[in-house]
Amino acid sequence: MDKRVFTEIETAAYLGMSRSYLRQSRMDGNRENRTPAPPFIRIGRSIRYLKEDLDLWLDALPKYQQLNQVTAGKQVQHCTALDETDQKSSES
Structure with a gap:
């Protein structure tokens, strides 16, 4: 019989993640630029x-x-944030 319900420890092992990640993601919820809980x-x-x-x-x-597919997305977001900062400083 396959197990249907996992504890936090079992879930961490099943996903290959830490218990602290599970706890933190539950507390934070779904945040921009983060893996959803x-x-x-x-x-x-x-x-x-x-x-x-x-x-x-x-x-x-x-x-x-x-791997560059992952980092390319982060670089684009970072550049966008920098562009917005530059626009705000030039408007002042």
């Missing part, structure tokens, strides 16, 4: 993760073939 449920005071939700969450994450 995996969906979770509460059973009383306990936090649990459904395997099917984790699988869907993993499938929905963007896939890359080269």
